[in-house]
Amino acid sequence: MALVELRNVSKFYHLGGEQIRALDDLSLDIDAGEFISIIGPSGSGKSTLMHILGCLDTPTCGTIRLDGTEIQHASRRQLARIRNEKIGFVFQFFNLLPKLNVIQNVELPMIYSGCSTRERRDRAVAALQLVGLENRGKHRPMQLSGGQQQRVAIARCLAMDPEVILFDEPTSALDPTMVSEVLSVIRRLARDGMTMAIVTHEMAFARDVSNRVLYMDEGVIYEEGTPQEIFDNPQREKTRTFVNRIRAYTCRIDSPDFDLYAMNARIEVFCERHILPRATRHSLLLAVEELLNLHMPDLRGAPLELTVEYSEKSETLEVICERLGNWANPLETEGLPDDLGLTLITHVSESIDYQVENGKSRLTVRIGKRQG
Numbered sequence: 001m002a003l004v005e006l007r008n009v010s011k012f013y014h015l016g017g018e019q020i021r022a023l024d025d026l027s028l029d030i031d032a033g034e035f036i037s038i039i040g041p042s043g044s045g046k047s048t049l050m051h052i053l054g055c056l057d058t059p060t061c062g063t064i065r066l067d068g069t070e071i072q073h074a075s076r077r078q079l080a081r082i083r084n085e086k087i088g089f090v091f092q093f094f095n096l097l098p099k100l101n102v103i104q105n106v107e108l109p110m111i112y113s114g115c116s117t118r119e120r121r122d123r124a125v126a127a128l129q130l131v132g133l134e135n136r137g138k139h140r141p142m143q144l145s146g147g148q149q150q151r152v153a154i155a156r157c158l159a160m161d162p163e164v165i166l167f168d169e170p171t172s173a174l175d176p177t178m179v180s181e182v183l184s185v186i187r188r189l190a191r192d193g194m195t196m197a198i199v200t201h202e203m204a205f206a207r208d209v210s211n212r213v214l215y216m217d218e219g220v221i222y223e224e225g226t227p228q229e230i231f232d233n234p235q236r237e238k239t240r241t242f243v244n245r246i247r248a249y250t251c252r253i254d255s256p257d258f259d260l261y262a263m264n265a266r267i268e269v270f271c272e273r274h275i276l277p278r279a280t281r282h283s284l285l286l287a288v289e290e291l292l293n294l295h296m297p298d299l300r301g302a303p304l305e306l307t308v309e310y311s312e313k314s315e316t317l318e319v320i321c322e323r324l325g326n327w328a329n330p331l332e333t334e335g336l337p338d339d340l341g342l343t344l345i346t347h348v349s350e351s352i353d354y355q356v357e358n359g360k361s362r363l364t365v366r367i368g369k370r371q372g
């Protein structure tokens with residue numbers, strides 16, 4: 001018997017006379033010890049699914065069994081109890097109470113489940129040890145980094161000894177430099193056999209750690225399979241497009257005084273994640289800087305969306321500059337400040353493509369491979 005069983009679950013929302021099918025007749029089994037990654041575009045129903053799995057919300061129709069007990073008709077109170085006993089939830093934001101210290105934050109849910117003071121303390125300390133924060137018990141959340149705060153949130157779950165932990169984009173709100181410490185903690189839980197489901201954009205992580213990957217689209221599980229099946233050999237069109245596109249870093253630039261150094265730092269992290277050679281990284285940063293210079297004069301008119309995209313499969317690296325409006329190709333416009341930028345871009349690129357389509361202008365520069 002599966003630990004969690006969803007059968008024909010739908011969730012509809014009504015917004016201004018319109019019906020939104022956030023989940024559309026979805027069925028899913030999660031076995032004890034499984035680690036499931038859920039990927040898919042924004043708005044595809046991932047959070048709705050997690051909320052229903054986590055008893056934070058009830059479906060419009062369909063059935064849910066948790067540990068063999070049907071719960072779709074449970075009252076709010078019953079749901080709260082089930083949640084407290086069986087389910088851990090880690091969100092994008094940590095929801096730690098700022099006035100309590102770390103230990104007290106971890107202890108808090110145990111107060112509602114009626115543990116003794118002694119037991120609460122012991123369990124909190126043990127949980128903090130598991131996430132490597134045993135020495136931070138007396139700190140306030142504000143005194144910790146974002147990554148550490150998220151680890152406290154995970155400890156808060158672990159202390160309750162849940163049967164399953166659900167993560168909804170646990171690293172999306174973190175500074176990129178802190179993503180890996182949180183993922184390492186989750187990785188370790190996976191190794192210890194904890195049953196988990198995670199909504200994530202960290203594809204390399206999902207591929208390494210999960211037993212099963214679900215690709216969601218428009219409220220359904222559009223494709224599912226092993227990480228190899230989904231990432232290396234997706235069968236359906238949308239999965240294929242998504243898997244190839246997601247390895248991207250996007251930054252929106254709408255003013256000339258944006259923080260170039262912060263953006264470069266993020267691009268460096270991106271390169272690190274995809275193990276790009278140093279010379280390629282250098283070319284990339286150079287291209288990005290020159291492309292920004294080219295767009296600088298009329299940034300205020302139309303913000304620039306700059307995407308760095310890497311396809312592991314074809315090993316191609318592209319910088320894409322997108323703006324709303326029918327703009328002339330900035331590489332061809334007369335009156336460039338100088339030719340140097342253009343020369344540099346041409347030098348590091350393998351190909352350059354410019355397109356105006358559906359009211360959007362898109363310049364794609366493919367960075368050439370370099371060893372080193």
Ligand SMILES: Nc1ncnc2c1ncn2[C@@H]1O[C@H](COP(=O)(O)OP(=O)(O)O)[C@@H](O)[C@H]1O
Pocket residue numbers: 013014015020021022040041042043044045046047048049
């Ligand atoms: N409380 C709500 N009221 C109305 N519509 C909602 C609500 N929550 C989610 N939706 C809609 O349901 C769809 C799925 O949302 P969500 O599960 O948050 O997607 P994801 O997590 O994949 O981005 C979206 O179209 C979203 O706008």
Ligand SMILES: [Mg+2]
Pocket residue numbers: 046047048
């Ligand atoms: Mg979501």
